[in-house]
Amino acid sequence: MDRQTENRRPNRLVSETSTANLRCWAEIDLAALERNLKSIRGALPDRIRYMAVVKADAYGHGMQQTVARLMHAGVDMFAVANVLEAVNIREIGTGWPIIVLGATLANEESYLFEYDLIPTVSTVEEVERLNANAKQREKTLKVHIKIDTGMGRLGIWHEYADSLFDAMRAASHLELDGIYTHFAAADRDPEFTRMQRSLFAGAIAKIDWIELDDLLIHADNSAGITTFAPNSIYNAVRIGLLQFGITPYPSSMLGKAETTPIFRFKSRVGIVKTLPEGATISYGRTRRLERDSQIAIVCAGYGDGVPLPLSNRGEVLIHGQRCPILGKITMDQTIVDVTDLRKPAQSGDVVTLIGEQDGGEIPLEEFSEWARTISWEVLCSVTKRVTRIYRTDMKTG
Ligand SMILES: *Cc1c(COP(=O)(O)O)cnc(C)c1O
Numbered sequence: 001m002d003r004q005t006e007n008r009r010p011n012r013l014v015s016e017t018s019t020a021n022l023r024c025w026a027e028i029d030l031a032a033l034e035r036n037l038k039s040i041r042g043a044l045p046d047r048i049r050y051m052a053v054v055k056a057d058a059y060g061h062g063m064q065q066t067v068a069r070l071m072h073a074g075v076d077m078f079a080v081a082n083v084l085e086a087v088n089i090r091e092i093g094t095g096w097p098i099i100v101l102g103a104t105l106a107n108e109e110s111y112l113f114e115y116d117l118i119p120t121v122s123t124v125e126e127v128e129r130l131n132a133n134a135k136q137r138e139k140t141l142k143v144h145i146k147i148d149t150g151m152g153r154l155g156i157w158h159e160y161a162d163s164l165f166d167a168m169r170a171a172s173h174l175e176l177d178g179i180y181t182h183f184a185a186a187d188r189d190p191e192f193t194r195m196q197r198s199l200f201a202g203a204i205a206k207i208d209w210i211e212l213d214d215l216l217i218h219a220d221n222s223a224g225i226t227t228f229a230p231n232s233i234y235n236a237v238r239i240g241l242l243q244f245g246i247t248p249y250p251s252s253m254l255g256k257a258e259t260t261p262i263f264r265f266k267s268r269v270g271i272v273k274t275l276p277e278g279a280t281i282s283y284g285r286t287r288r289l290e291r292d293s294q295i296a297i298v299c300a301g302y303g304d305g306v307p308l309p310l311s312n313r314g315e316v317l318i319h320g321q322r323c324p325i326l327g328k329i330t331m332d333q334t335i336v337d338v339t340d341l342r343k344p345a346q347s348g349d350v351v352t353l354i355g356e357q358d359g360g361e362i363p364l365e366e367f368s369e370w371a372r373t374i375s376w377e378v379l380c381s382v383t384k385r386v387t388r389i390y391r392t393d394m395k396t397g
Pocket of ligand 1: 101182220222239
């Protein structure tokens, strides 16, 4: 695909694959992804450019299909963690700027030139190294400078930004294309976020050798846009989780950007059996049955990405009804209590671990709490064994 043909629908990606032969799979609703993107854009001023963050295989949704759909849906640019992810995007389509958010190692630099990628620079050393490389190739390389305003990860600490600006100004073969910072607590601490915004604005104010209008200026991740000020210095956002329909912070903060989850995690009942009161369950015998029980053995375990902390804690949906997980999650199988199901469980029944089923729902956020982790990590932890099925219009169930 190239950018000129973005209106043509990538039909081959609309998989009709049946799930009948699968025992553990993820369903990804690409139409909902597109609606989410439009909703987020609608909540932002028109001039704001949309950078889709699709690192880590598009948060586990699948780089190829997700990126193709986002290209079709009209994102302005992409951001990923490293050059290899960036190369993957470049091979899906040309014409979209791709920003590499992570540090680029010296032996990765050739990809930047070969694939027209935009690295992030945080140190004078990086500026000098990239400039020397560009000079040797007789090319000009676009870069984004990152300012650390309180995250303590990449970026130059805001008070030392002058040294990086000086190096940048002196770099004959680098072109400053953008400048950004990253919020450390946008989901929980608006005050700290506002302070980060003001430190960032202070650093940018020192750029006097080029027109700020020519630069991409960005800070907002998903949670950031909850405190986004429309008439501010920013002209781009970097959205990851929110475009996948997940809002692990008060949704009231989000204003107009209404999104729906695009990800469902499913498996099947292997067998159903009866166990008597007093039987103990799974490795370590961490659960003892207090009644005669109907038990279903589900064909998914931590080898598929069902986190171990869901042991004796999580629930799954069968026929739309919640069934508690009993005992420890094992590598390939999970034991659930189906005694209270109104309609008895049978081998082959669909089990929903994340998402909606027949009027019931297990939101990713709740699943993440059971797992004592964050939604980002849950999505990244669904393993390769789990087939991703792409749909354009997901029905409940
Ligand atoms: C991952 C990442 C984002 C996107 O964050 P979300 O919370 O998923 O929207 C934005 N910027 C940087 C630098 C990131 O690493």
